[in-house]
Amino acid sequence: MTDLPPDPQDWDAFRRAAHDLLDRCLTRLENAADHPWQPVPEEVRAGYAIGPAQGDETALARRLASEVMPYATGNTHPRFFGWVHGSGLATGLMSEMVAATMNANVGGRDHGAVYMERAVIDWARGVFGFPEGASGILVTGTSQATVIALQAARVRALGPEMRRTGQGAARLTAYAGASVHSSTAKALELLGVGTENLRQIPDGARGMDMGALRAAIAADRAAGAQPFALVGTAGAVDTGQFDDLDALADVAVDEGLWLHVDGAFGAWVVLAGDDLAALAHGIGRADSLACDFHKWMYVPYDCGLALIRDEAAHRAAFAVRPSYLEGQDRGLAGGDPWFCDYGIDLSRGNRALKVWSALTTYGPERLGAAIARNCAQARLMGDLVSGQSHMALLAPVVSNLCVFTADTWLDPAAQSALNRRIAQDLQLSGQAVFSTTDIGGVTGLRAAIVNHRTTKADIHTAIAAVAQARGT
Ligand SMILES: *Cc1c(COP(=O)(O)O)cnc(C)c1O
Numbered sequence: 001m002t003d004l005p006p007d008p009q010d011w012d013a014f015r016r017a018a019h020d021l022l023d024r025c026l027t028r029l030e031n032a033a034d035h036p037w038q039p040v041p042e043e044v045r046a047g048y049a050i051g052p053a054q055g056d057e058t059a060l061a062r063r064l065a066s067e068v069m070p071y072a073t074g075n076t077h078p079r080f081f082g083w084v085h086g087s088g089l090a091t092g093l094m095s096e097m098v099a100a101t102m103n104a105n106v107g108g109r110d111h112g113a114v115y116m117e118r119a120v121i122d123w124a125r126g127v128f129g130f131p132e133g134a135s136g137i138l139v140t141g142t143s144q145a146t147v148i149a150l151q152a153a154r155v156r157a158l159g160p161e162m163r164r165t166g167q168g169a170a171r172l173t174a175y176a177g178a179s180v181h182s183s184t185a186k187a188l189e190l191l192g193v194g195t196e197n198l199r200q201i202p203d204g205a206r207g208m209d210m211g212a213l214r215a216a217i218a219a220d221r222a223a224g225a226q227p228f229a230l231v232g233t234a235g236a237v238d239t240g241q242f243d244d245l246d247a248l249a250d251v252a253v254d255e256g257l258w259l260h261v262d263g264a265f266g267a268w269v270v271l272a273g274d275d276l277a278a279l280a281h282g283i284g285r286a287d288s289l290a291c292d293f294h295k296w297m298y299v300p301y302d303c304g305l306a307l308i309r310d311e312a313a314h315r316a317a318f319a320v321r322p323s324y325l326e327g328q329d330r331g332l333a334g335g336d337p338w339f340c341d342y343g344i345d346l347s348r349g350n351r352a353l354k355v356w357s358a359l360t361t362y363g364p365e366r367l368g369a370a371i372a373r374n375c376a377q378a379r380l381m382g383d384l385v386s387g388q389s390h391m392a393l394l395a396p397v398v399s400n401l402c403v404f405t406a407d408t409w410l411d412p413a414a415q416s417a418l419n420r421r422i423a424q425d426l427q428l429s430g431q432a433v434f435s436t437t438d439i440g441g442v443t444g445l446r447a448a449i450v451n452h453r454t455t456k457a458d459i460h461t462a463i464a465a466v467a468q469a470r471g472t
Pocket residue numbers: 084140141142143144181183235236237262263264265292304
């Protein structure tokens with residue numbers, strides 16, 4: 001067998017197996033409501049170990065359908081509200097199929113996927129109100145987008161020389177709200193800034209307290225530090241709250257800081273009508289934005305976006321082209337600028353296609369309406385919780401998150417234990433997936449609704465299941 005190239009030897013058989021597998025995929029997607037998360041049985045897990053090759057794609061298709069597909073995270077199910085997991089659009093199935101067929105490397109050069117990614121970025125630039133000429137890149141997710149954005153900020157603060165010399169003795173400091181996502185801390189660790197130099201500013205009336213922020217910046221300057229970046233949150237992961245981005249932009253201008261916005265899911269309220277879009281007012285004034293298509297734009301994993309206002313600053317932080325990657329004005333080595341000059345990766349997959357497919361099929365209006373519905377569902381969940389005598393919200397419903405406790409009459413430790421138990425019971429029974437989070441000393445049930453398959457009825461069902469699991 002070893003002299004045969006790793007390719008189908010019988011294309012007719014391959015075609016039949018692939019068609020059959022496609023049908024199974026379609027059936028599963030169409031009936032997503034019948035497929036909640038389920039634990040992976042021990043024997044299935046053991047079977048994943050790499051054994052002798054079967055040499056036959058028909059066998060592969062069978063295994064994919066029976067041993068792989070059933071054991072997903074469950075976030076395609078309409079009552080999956082855990083963490084912030086996007087639900088995945090059916091258009092993704094078509095685009096991933098074509099992307100795998102094309103096998104494009106979108107690091108650069110002159111081919112369709114490059115232009116498609118530019119089109120997606122240009123669309124996002126317009127939606128968020130970034131100026132013409134702003135640059136961007138599709139990445140794995142907001143975590144990587146944050147590294148890219150803060151590296152651009154750091155190179156701007158210290159000058160392009162720092163790429164050669166390193167950061168030296170400069171003590172850079174960054175500022176963010178109390179509820180900033182851990183990915184910002186991780187990015188600062190990776191960049192050698194260090195989390196000791198991340199100031200977490202307490203909340204005021206609306207997100208970060210501006211007085212406390214200005215005082216912290218002044219104290220750092222007085223102590224010889226170099227404030228360089230301010231990170232605003234559009235949609236906090238615990239509660240869905242928003243910093244006042246307009247006020248942050250004012251501070252950034254006054255203090256000469258790079259304003260970065262973590263809008264992983266929340267940034268997309270810009271599509272959801274005026275009331276919700278108002279939460280993110282000022283987002284277009286940021287120097288950079290990190291957000292995800294794979295959360296609240298429902299596009300399959302993975303796809304995030306780093307958007308940078310100043311293309312020159314973006315390029316200055318990442319461009320490096322050894323001679324073997326030299327561009328040409330004609331032929332395949334054309335197509336400047338290349339995405340490898342705007343991010344970490346040289347070889348890159350075709351993430352744009354699944355986004356482009358969603359945008360060109362459903363359009364921002366339908367996607368925005370789904371986002372608005374998710375917010376209405378979070379409000380409905382909040383109302384249902386408030387309507388139960390023993391349940392209570394742990395935080396106001398601002399956008400698409402609802403965090404609550406199933407029994408406010410118990411002491412905090414007992415409430416936390418109960419809420420954890422309910423989350424686990426409902427996950428295991430396949431009724432609904434809530435995650436948990438700590439708010440004011442209580443571990444509560446948390447629903448982050450970024451699911452285009454969720455209906456009002458699902459919200460009623462989920463809260464009824466919580467009430468039942470509590471033992472009422
Ligand atoms: C999910 C999330 C992140 C991290 O994004 P990934 O796409 O998972 O890397 C950052 N910030 C917030 C607010 C998030 O919800």
